[in-house]
Amino acid sequence: MEKMEHTILETQKGDRIDKVISGLNNEWSRTQVQQWIKNGQVLVNGQEVKTNYKCNVGDQIEIQIPEPVELEVVPEEMDLDIYYEDKDVLVVNKPKGMVVHPAPGHMTGTLVNGLMAHCKDLSGINGVLRPGIVHRIDKDTSGLLMVAKNDLAHESLVNQLVEKSVTRKYKAIVHGVIPHDFGTIDAPLGRDPKDRQSMAVVDNGKHAVTHFQVLERFKNFTFVECQLETGRTHQIRVHMKYIGYPLAGDPKYGPKKTLDLNGQALHAGVLGFTHPRTGEYLEFEAPLPKYFEQLIIQLRNNH
Template sequence: MSIRERLWVEADDDGARLDRWLTESLQDLGYDVSRSQVQDWLAEGRVRADRTRLKASDRVQAGEGYEVDIPDPEPIVLAGEDIPLNVVHEDDDVVVIDKPRGLVVHPAAGHWQGTLVNALIGRGTRLSSLGGDFRPGVVHRIDKDTSGLLVLAKSDRAYHSLAAQLRAHSVQREYLAIAHGRLTHDRGLIDAPIGRDPKNRQRMAVTEGGKPAITHFEVVERFERYTYLRLRLETGRTHQIRVHLAYTGHPLAGDPVYGPRHTLPIEGQALHAHTLGFVHPATQIWLSFTSPLPADMAGLLSRLRDRVL
């Protein structure tokens, strides 16, 4: 069985690569597809147009129509896995994790296994189902290549409470980061709306029609070509700190998407969720947790102070 979608190329998309345009068009319709999946469908003949043969690198033209046969997804079972975790706090309602860099928070296209959620299920942790089939208990996330603290809901009341606190911007979320360049202001805020990048739907960007996004920053230490920062999120948009710093001309060191090619030697962006605070959903007591800087970032700072980098 499959679903057939008919897609038309608009004037703004004239000249785009076929595989990228198809991926972004299907994502706009709500399909959870990746570019590699679309490339497979092209190779399998699941995409048809007036042209007899289609290649991923073809360029689309305004007014063209394409038919895509989307296969039914194979059923996926959310399974527990034996993955070590640093559990900072756990009770009947919440579990706070200090996530290492490189670990994905929950299963999604391209990462159906080996995630933080799989690890929690593997250790027998019961999570609220309110986040969805593959996001149980997940009320907020940090990127795969960002390290540090996040909280997951074990009970439904905890999920509702934490989600409400996030909407009210009352959850304390502070990050430590190393950015390119020397910021001239000691402190300040970046108030710029964030939405999908109209030129690349896989990225986020500061856009006129984006959602409100505010990031507070404070300089901790300056180096010759880098700045060590403390940042506080007032809102929590996708890739917010990464996008905001790139927008100011000071992208995160090591950021593979928003940063420069020549950067500091670190696997992923130099960003660490350092402090997390919230009101406990059951006791109504304020809880606050702090995670020490990971070894990779601490090593970079040491080498910057020694002027080795």
């Protein structure tokens, strides 16, 4: 068991202990931290405390971090929409509503469960829960993902992402009518200091760039194509909100009154990369899902 110590700062005075600790590491959820506190794995000035303990400046926090439990991911037969596959890489079109990789408490029904049943060989670089996963898209975003079937492919695809040489274009419906035809959003992204479960544009965030182009304008909405230069968590969703045009249907970053779509209208339609072994550039395009096409027709009619 690993031990970590932290002294409460002036800025953390009056904050709940569970909030402070979950803020120390992006990987720790508040629920997980609360469990540690209940198990007596968190001491404040040598004493056990409750999860709602309010911190004082100078409090000495000691955290016993439990060893990660190796979880078993069970292969599940699924009807995957595979666009391309060879011995190195696989390109799959993920449906809206499907989670990419398992997490504690959500171990089944994910794309990884389906991939493990479909092919026995996936890169092990990202560990048991994320075999072969090089990049991910959110649960309610549909579209194309590249998957590495061995470590050589994995390293090549990750390097291409780092070098920004992968083509990733998304189609989206946003609130409001964007007046200009093209734009670039260059704004750093990081955890939202007011809500650790969300991302936001923050001064000390990671470099993030999104290019967009207007495809069609409706009465109160705009159909856009966004091209990622970087691939940060929730990048398009946060960037479009930042410039005042949040995604339609987005429960986290959209307005309260939005379209009832069970999640954001966002589709990863184009994916292009250099094949890790042959050096050939491959590009794939997945058409809009049915719900998205119907939404465009509906918005046109309202217009």
